[in-house]
Amino acid sequence: xxxxxxxxxxxxxxxxxxxxxxxxxxxxxxxxxxxxxxxxxxxxxxxxxxxxxxxxxxxxxxxxxxxxxxxxxxxxxxxxxxxxxxxxxxxxxxxxxxxxxxxxxxxxxxxxxxxxxxxxxxxxxxxxxxxxxxxxxxxxxxxxxxxxxxxxxxxxxxxxxxxxxxxxxxxxxxxxxxxxxxxxxxxxxxxxxxxxxxxxxxxxxxxxxxxxxxxxxxxxxxxxxxxxxxxxxxxxxxxxxxxxxxxxxxxxxxxxxxxxxxxxxxxxxxxxxxxxxxxxxxxxxxxxxxxxxxxxxxxxxxxxxxxxxxxxxxxxxxxxxxxxxxxxxxxxxxxxxxxxxxxxxxxxxxxxxxxxxxxxxxxxxxxxxxxxxxxxxxxxxxxxxxxxxxxxxxxxxxxxxxxxxxxxxxxxxxxxxxxxxxxxxxxxxxxxxxxxxxxxxxxxxxxxxxxxxxxxxxxxxxxxxxxxxxxxxxxxxxxxxxxxxxxxxxxxxxxxxxxxxxxxxxxxxxxxxxxxxxxxxxxxxxxxxxxxxxxxxxxxxxxxxxxxxxxxxxxxxxxxxxxxxxxxxxxxxxxxxxxxxxxxxxxxxxxxxxxxxxxxxxxxxxxxxxxxxxxxxxxxxxxxxxxxxxxxxxxxxxxxxxxxxxxxxxxxxxxxxxxxxxxxxxxxxxxxxxxxxxxxxxxxxxxxxxxxxxxxxxxxxxxxxxxxxxxxxxxxxxxxxxxx
Ligand code: ADP
Ligand code: ZN
Numbered sequence: 080x081x082x083x084x085x086x087x088x089x090x091x092x093x094x095x096x097x098x099x100x101x102x103x104x105x106x107x108x109x110x111x112x113x114x115x116x117x118x119x120x121x122x123x124x125x126x127x128x129x130x131x132x133x134x135x136x137x138x139x140x141x142x143x144x145x146x147x148x149x150x151x152x153x154x155x156x157x158x159x160x161x162x163x164x165x166x167x168x169x170x171x172x173x174x175x176x177x178x179x180x181x182x183x184x185x186x187x188x189x190x191x192x193x194x195x196x197x198x199x200x201x202x203x204x205x206x207x208x209x210x211x212x213x214x215x216x217x218x219x220x221x222x223x224x225x226x227x228x229x230x231x232x233x234x235x236x237x238x239x240x241x242x243x244x245x246x247x248x249x250x251x252x253x254x255x256x257x258x259x260x261x262x263x264x265x266x267x268x269x270x271x272x273x274x275x276x277x278x279x280x281x282x283x284x285x286x287x288x289x290x291x292x293x294x295x296x297x298x299x300x301x302x303x304x305x306x307x308x309x310x311x312x313x314x315x316x317x318x319x320x321x322x323x324x325x326x327x328x329x330x331x332x333x334x335x336x337x338x339x340x341x342x343x344x345x346x347x348x349x350x351x352x353x354x355x356x357x358x359x360x361x362x363x364x365x366x367x368x369x370x371x372x373x374x375x376x377x378x379x380x381x382x383x384x385x386x387x388x389x390x391x392x393x394x395x396x397x398x399x400x401x402x403x404x405x406x407x408x409x410x411x412x413x414x415x416x417x418x419x420x421x422x423x424x425x426x427x428x429x430x431x432x433x434x435x436x437x438x439x440x441x442x443x444x445x446x447x448x449x450x451x452x453x454x455x456x457x458x459x460x461x462x463x464x465x466x467x468x469x470x471x472x473x474x475x476x477x478x479x480x481x482x483x484x485x486x487x488x489x490x491x492x493x494x495x496x497x498x499x500x501x502x503x504x505x506x507x508x509x510x511x512x513x514x515x516x517x518x519x520x521x522x523x524x525x526x527x528x529x530x531x532x533x534x535x536x537x538x539x540x541x542x543x544x545x546x547x548x549x550x551x552x553x554x555x556x557x558x559x560x561x562x563x564x565x566x567x568x569x570x571x572x573x574x575x576x577x578x579x580x581x582x583x584x585x586x587x588x589x590x591x592x593x594x595x596x597x598x599x600x601x602x603x604x605x606x607x608x609x610x611x612x613x614x615x616x617x618x619x620x621x622x623x624x625x626x627x628x629x630x631x632x633x634x635x636x637x638x639x640x641x642x643x644x645x646x647x648x649x650x651x652x653x654x655x656x657x658x659x660x661x662x663x664x665x666x667x668x669x670x671x672x673x674x675x676x677x678x679x680x681x682x683x684x685x686x687x688x689x690x691x692x693x694x695x696x697x698x699x700x701x702x703x704x705x706x707x708x709x710x711x712x713x714x715x716x717x718x719x720x721x722x723x724x725x726x727x728x729x730x731x732x733x734x735x736x737x738x739x740x741x742x743x744x745x746x747x748x749x750x751x752x753x754x755x756x757x758x759x760x761x762x763x764x765x766x767x768x769x770x771x772x773x774x775x776x777x778x779x780x781x782x783x784x785x786x787x788x789x790x791x792x793x794x795x796x797x798x799x800x801x802x803x
Contacts, residue, residue, distance in 0.1 A: 080106060082143060083130035084117055087173050094171040096129060100140040109146060112153035114180075116144045127176050129158060150364065153179060154384055156421050163417050169783050169796055170407035178407055179382040195357070196257040198236040200244070202228045203254040211252055221247055228253065259364070272342070275303075275310065276456075282307050282449045286425055288314060288389060293416070295396070295441040296429040298451030299688070300659025301458055301623075304429045305335065307451075308392045309342050311427065312373055316346070320389025320424070321372045325380060325411055327398035329353050330586070330597045330617050335394075336375050343373050350376030350383060353594060378403060381411045381418070388422040391415045395620055396428035396437060397652050399801045408797050431659060431690075432652035435701065438694055439708040454663070461630070461661040461668030463686045467677040468634075478565060478573050483631045483671045491581055491610055495666065496626040499574070499613040500657045501567050501633040504587045505529035508564030510537060510548075517554035519546075525756040531589070532568055542758045570613055570633060578611065586614035619657045625664030630657055635674040635682060642753065643802045644706045647681045651693045654685045705745065707799075710768040713779065714803050716752055716795040717763045717786070728792045729763035732782060736765070739778050744769035753803070766803055 083096040099117050101109055109115070113128050118141045125147065153161070153176060161175035170178075202208050208225050215222060220243045227234055236244065236255055247253045275283070286294055288311075298304045312322045326335055329351045339347045348362040348371040365371045366383050374383045378401055381391075393401070393415060401411040412428065419426040428437060428446070441448040454460060464482070471480045479487075490497050507530045511518045519528040521539035528537035530548065537546045551558055571585045586600050603609050604624055612618060612627075638650045654672065662668020674682055684693040702709050717732060719725035729749035736746050748765035755762060769775055779796055786794035 081132050081135045082128045084126040084128055085172050086119055086124050086126040098135050098137050100142045102142045110152050112158055114147035164407055168407040168409050174407055195260040197260040198255050198257050200234045200236055200253055204251055207252045278451050279303050279307050283310050285449050290425055291423050293426045293446045294449055295437055295446040296449045297433055300431045301454040301663040302451035303455045315389035316372055318389055320387050321385045322390045324375045324392045327395045327400040333598050333601050339375050346372040348374045350380035378411050381414045389424050391419055392427045394429050396430045397432055397434040402801045432655050435648055436708045457665050459667055460688055461670045463670040465677045465686055466673045468673050468675050480673055486629050490629045495628040497611045497629045498627050498660050499631045501570050502615050502637050503566045504589055504615055505566035506532040506568040507562035510560055510562055512552035512559050513561050514557040514559040515555040517552050523759045530562055581610040583611045584609045586618050627660050628662055628666050628668050630661040630670045632672040635672045647697055650681050705768050713767045714797045714800040715765040718760050719792045721791055722761045724791045725761045725763050733765055743774040
């Protein structure tokens with residue numbers, strides 16, 4: 080017997096199969112979709128078995144050396160899905176398959192010692208056991224063990240001392256057995272199931288579980304979407320099928336997963352990047368063993384090997400986190416569509432602020448639109464006001480306006496909670512010298528360094544470059560540095576000084592590096608151990624805290640000023656999501672947005688909670704400028720350590736594209752990319768706008784191959800990029 084194996088070798092042109100002989104000892108074990116180690120030229124490398132066959136024309140074949148892990152293999156659906164991933168993102172097949180495996184299974188780091196076991200006791204010989212009970216007058220503890228086992232109790236070996244147990248084992252009365260132990264092991268934490276509202280009932284009934292339809296649930300924040308998702312999943316489980324539910328961020332999984340454990344208990348598996356390798360291994364095993372029916376997780380959970388899927392749900396479908404920004408550059412929604420097609424089941428997308436693309440599809444009936452336009456019960460949408468910071472500056476209010484200050488003090492007195500949102504971490508964002516005008520920039524990235532006070536260093540948020548701050552200008556050696564810009568760290572200091580009696584917590588990438596820190600912060604908020612929560616976009620989405628009645632946006636202009644055609648859409652969704660954290664229960668909420676552009680259109684759409692107006696306004700612009708959803712985009716980056724080489728090849732690329740594409744696409748560039756220099760690589764960008772991907776696919780494949788084998792220049796092709 081022979082196996083066709085694709086091998087893991089860095090070079091694209093090797094993205095094809097090689098045939099190997101299957102040695103006798105593996106004949107009954109080896110399955111399609113398994114990882115193996117094979118000889119390749121003079122080295123041994125890793126590969127995936129994608130076919131097993133009885134005959135081959137090749138002679139002189141080498142043997143497979145070993146099977147990497149017999150427990151894990153990709154099923155037929157996922158093997159097919161890998162081909163789609165390759166075609167739609169132009170990655171190699173091996174990259175596609177590696178992406179689908181949990182990272183603990185990454186070929187290079189493979190370890191086989193992830194399995195944990197618990198050891199239990201059981202009766203070996205029932206006659207001996209009964210005799211022991213009848214004829215022994217002492218040995219009470221030993222008799223207790225036997226009695227409990229005869230009563231079918233489950234007993235861990237380490238409940239009893241070895242002196243008690245060993246004689247019983249020796250006499251052949253009991254023995255031990257091992258059972259896999261899972262690191263995450265939640266039973267049912269029974270949660271009361273609320274009675275669905277009429278709107279929720281209606282939404283649920285609109286989803287046809289026997290179809291392959293795509294639904295867009297457009298429901299305002301706090302309209303009970305999560306409850307709708309759970310009810311849909313309940314229905315799917317009754318049909319004996321399974322479900323995947325994606326959430327955009329780890330910080331969200333905690334709350335959602337707890338609600339899911341409450342409803343579905345141990346039938347739930349969880350999947351995200353903050354799990355340890357061991358935990359991920361366990362969760363994967365549960366899925367493969369068919370022990371779980373529901374998987375909740377972030378982007379990569381879309382690849383879990385669930386069988387018989389009955390629905391896939393993507394919450395906060397507009398989130399850019401669903402797009403992977405490095406190779407393979409896939410979008411979870413595209414993968415979900417493919418999987419739903421395979422399983423002939425519906426895909427449910429949900430959001431309070433759908434992406435323009437999704438909403439446009441709903442308007443055109445490609446997606447079925449389901450609307451939830453009211454909050455649950457007595458909860459109402461929060462009152463939103465815009466504060467003109469130019470006026471506040473005149474009063475020397477640089478960070479907190481009078482209106483926000485009054486509102487915070489009011490909530491502190493009432494023992495309600497406040498959320499302050501600032502989408503910049505660190506202390507200050509620009510450090511310059513007053514004497515000579517020098518500005519600190521990352522030498523690898525040409526990006527200003529952010530000052531972090533706690534660790535007293537200057538950091539690049541792109542490459543991680545760190546420099547100790549010795550307060551002396553490296554250019555003129557004067558002690559004349561000044562610090563501008565506001566990050567969450569400085570905001571925290573400021574707030575602590577201002578509201579001395581308040582309990583304050585900060586949630587951003589710097590305070591959540593430790594494992595379990597997300598959960599800890601969230602439970603502190605839930606238990607009302609904090610009064611003011613400040614943070615970055617990490618606190619913006621999906622979180623549900625009934626006591627939060629005030630949300631303050633410190634600087635709304637941060638995202639307005641991003642030079643991207645989607646900045647209006649992103650600003651709207653970000654600020655609407657943050658606003659949506661306020662007043663989700665009985666006490667009405669208030670939102671205060673600080674800005675230097677109080678007349679800005681987008682901010683006023685947010686203020687009026689007006690998604691339709693935002694949609695119409697943005698669509699007009701997109702149409703005129705030929706952007707999505709009217710045209711598709713692909714961004715091509717030509718990257719090199721050598722500036723001239725990158726520039727030259729970028730021009731060559733444009734010339735090539737002009738020649739072969741003619742009128743099939745609008746070709747823009749080359750220009751320098753928005754992040755022009757990152758980690759010492761110069762990046763030039765070309766943007767294609769087109770109506771039909773099939774018309775440009777071959778040209779992209781050609782470029783990918785040419786630069787895939789180029790010595791000095793590499794290429795990054797991003798099909799449907801989320802930002803350009
Ligand atoms: P969304 O996901 O749309 O933002 P959630 O599903 O988080 O909204 O619901 C908001 C709040 O309302 C939650 O605290 C949730 O437990 C509660 N809730 C949802 N549905 C109901 C219902 N039918 N009856 C009572 N409370 C509900
Ligand atoms: Zn850098």
